[in-house]
Amino acid sequence: MWQPDPISLRLFIAVCEEGSIARASEREGMAAAAVSKRVADMERGLGTQLLIRSSRGVNPTPAGDILLRHARHLMQGVEQMQSDLSEFSSGVRGLVRVLANISSIVEFVPEEIASFLQTHENIHVVLEERASSEIVRGIAEGSADIGICRDFVAEREVEMLPFRADHFCVVVHRSHPLAARSEVSFADTLGYEHVGFAPNVALHALTRRVAYENRRTIRYRANVTTFDAACRLIHLNLGLAVLPAEAIQKYQPLYDICAIRLLDPWATRQFVICVRHADQLSSAASKFLAHLTRALPPTDSSQ
Template structure:
């Protein structure tokens, strides 16, 4: 039989109470189980540890010696556990960030890996939604932190500017709209569109604006991301709307023209929003400070003069 720390702790409980019964209670085991454990200890060391009498129990000389060792071993066990505590893996905490599709695809991929490297015990769950849905979720307390378009009413929330996020229309190099330096959405709605999948928040927002103007967008194709859209537009299939930041990035890969869209809806900013930043849990406050400290530098929308067609260059020289 091998004894363990539970046996030693039981021994100390019995000594502290002067009673086998009370010692068993402290150890949260039955009197019979306590008696059997002490008996096996005595058999292991081949000597009595207690003198039993009607008033309780009394340690023998061997019992006193074992108690001293038990105290030292328990103290060492406690110190061992304390020393090893710092090596235990902490349970990961998850932060939920609500964001629109532009924030998710164009801004967060560069920032979040930095944050995760700094905070290895925190996970981030991105919840993509339309900005209006995010504002509603923040208002109702369903969401704690969100990145939303400035086009929507956030006056009842606490907000901080995060990035300029204008939208542009992209079209093939030979498209008739490339003659325009800027245009209103209504001027493009008569043409065939390449769009994001129906569940994407940006596409839902574009469709909402079109319906307000009395149009239903005609899609030739829907694709899952801006890169796929840019490739198809460059091949002459249709026009599309995307964030200026995405267009700038993709013009280094595909040949298309980007045209500035007019109106508050298109010339938007991304706002970091919460009901009250000061009332957020500390982990969310730290995350918000991280995002704001590393927010992108203000970028102008894709400048049409940087990507104008030869026909327009000739017109400008006249």
């Protein structure tokens, strides 16, 4: 039985991506005969054909497609391992990988990391933005140590610790018909065009569900990926959006837009911290978790 090794996997990926053993050999700086032998050894060891060879080049067989998918995943892990370990050669004594959604990044995560690093200079914290659903999946699969996301996502075999609360509001242009209101319900917004977010964003799923419960649909003028883009569209009176009030405070002076209190009970939401197993975190990750959960502000119970 063939035993996977990084060199063979890298070469197989190159052959599939280039569609040619000759081009793959040039890309990897290895003789074409050596690349061809590696692939032949893999096929012999696995007992199945991995490539369809023709005068036009090569294409993976169904078995080759499966190997290619796993090879890419494994090589990403190897590259990540090399990157993580290289940090220690520069004096780093710990590494924490954090996944966070855009709301938490705009509202508080950078400040939390900065304050942590003031007392833990030899710990390296790597932050990556993802949608809440992808954060839970990433923590469950072990691609990061700590996740910060919304509370309305499936738990997916991770521990969830209550964290901070924030509050959704309706953001409109100053000339919008709702601009004179001090508070509105979500149902009040459904007669107007919305600026929405990508389908994998938790807020998108939440607002669509609430609209469905009201037997209404949301009319989207645009779908964007950042709060800044949403505020720019609102500034040009191209729609309204449901956004976290705490995050919008940073954009109001820049875009001169109105934030209206949202009356619905679900408008107050909870952030949660996700970990696979809190008692199995590395020393560095445990210290960062303790930093996040120190003297937590009281959570808002009006959900």
